[in-house]
Amino acid sequence: MEKSRYKIGLEKLSEVDGNAGDQVIESLKDVAPDLGRLIIEFTFADIYTRSVLDLKERERMTLSCLASIGGAENQLRVHINGALNVGVTAKEIVEVFIHCAVYVGFP
Amino acid sequence: MEKSRYKIGLEKLSEVDGNAGDQVIESLKDVAPDLGRLIIEFTFADIYTRSVLDLKERERMTLSCLASIGGAENQLRVHINGALNVGVTAKEIVEVFIHCAVYVGFP
Amino acid sequence: MEKSRYKIGLEKLSEVDGNAGDQVIESLKDVAPDLGRLIIEFTFADIYTRSVLDLKERERMTLSCLASIGGAENQLRVHINGALNVGVTAKEIVEVFIHCAVYVGFP
């Protein structure tokens, strides 16, 4: 059953991130396999599969969160890629950062 | 001309926040009138009027930013109100916080 | 099966927080029942039950995290209570804050 949350998560992950996500999980395998499994199960199986908000809306919010906490350039790169993957346009991505600048400044 | 950015901002502000926004500006008037003017001109005239993303999408991102930086409970209250005002549902607002929990934890 | 993660989480929650935890979950029930369920399942069933680190070590780290992100006074209160519950002494709690001051300042 654990396994099935993992499988649902893996499918959602590749829907969002394509190969980039696989690489993140792959790179975690040796150092911290549990962390990789928790990210897939919790983030992608429990959260990203929820209804109410679609994947485009979720990726725009993810970029807002990452821009707000700062110092997460690698994750921003992964999620800009993910956002483009699920259909957010490049123009919208720039607009997300412009919008967030109101609340978190221009750093 | 400065004045006209201010007017555009005031109109957008009341579109988003209704009376709640007026109260914020009013309360800033004695202590820091320039700060109130800058918020209206920059936030509401320059940013919220931009196309590409609509007001519902902007309010969802605003909530994401505020949840991410933490310690901004008063602003969260103002913007939950603003989000409801422009048509974001209560269910979506909860979903924004659930989604952001992935990136900023459950604090 | 979902249910059983929930049950495991509830038990761990009351081991850590006693009645205080119940109140948090209760207060989330009307507004955001899913958020309450996710906190119990993910935080208490998936994470707090893991071995490697015991509950005292976990609560000391939780206090370190909350002190570091700032603006989380309510959560600090809940977890100071939780830390005392699982056997962390008042002196150690003060020491956690003194230690963290090195990395996050005296705010």
Added chain:
Amino acid sequence: MEKSRYKIGLEKLSEVDGNAGDQVIESLKDVAPDLGRLIIEFTFADIYTRSVLDLKERERMTLSCLASIGGAENQLRVHINGALNVGVTAKEIVEVFIHCAVYVGFP
């Protein structure tokens, strides 16, 4: 000798904060006397007595730091008081917050 760092710190503290500082230290006495001593020795004896920047410049920077980390309203109140005490004008304090808004947003 430890004592003398403490004394130097106490004098600097009352130069900056007047009675407000005494109250903070007093309120820490029962719960965490070591924390109070460390704040006086490190913050006020080691740092605030340094040359290069004067007390007005230091208080302006302190307000910048507190505005940037967010969620520190009590400390902001203490240091607005401290800033006024050492000669920073109310207008300058507002200006500090306006300036910082560029880098940390309007939250």
Added chain:
Amino acid sequence: MEKSRYKIGLEKLSEVDGNAGDQVIESLKDVAPDLGRLIIEFTFADIYTRSVLDLKERERMTLSCLASIGGAENQLRVHINGALNVGVTAKEIVEVFIHCAVYVGFP
């Protein structure tokens, strides 16, 4: 008129940052020209031109903000350069970081 805020901003930018600022704007041109324009208009035309605090005081506060939010090493580099440009000494810059360590730790 928009244009004139832009021009005022550009002049102030080169007063603060010299060529370094031009390069930042240049590098934003292809990806996000609107973001570059907003930074120049809001940051440099609206804020940096304000009286009450001079450029040296503003750069010291900017460094305080950037040190406080963390993870902004590129911006710190740009603004250390800017601070030196407007007459802040290297010794004062180090002192800003030492002072901020009290409030944001030694990270």
Added chain:
Amino acid sequence: MEKSRYKIGLEKLSEVDGNAGDQVIESLKDVAPDLGRLIIEFTFADIYTRSVLDLKERERMTLSCLASIGGAENQLRVHINGALNVGVTAKEIVEVFIHCAVYVGFP
């Protein structure tokens, strides 16, 4: 006497970080010798020598703090090394990050 706080700090530093710590101090010597001295005196002589919590517990909390504030990858590297040095296992270090993910997300 100042000197003796410095000496106590240097000894504790090499107990925690081995050669890595020396390199940090060495690299600060030309730019900011005072900052290096303050880190040694305050962090290592005043704080790390305190009883109540041992070095393993302190390093686990340090990692929690650094993970929470974000954008401190260099310091994380130094302190992962330090944690291993004082006897925290690799498995525990991964567990610290998994635990903190609850409060600060998976960024």
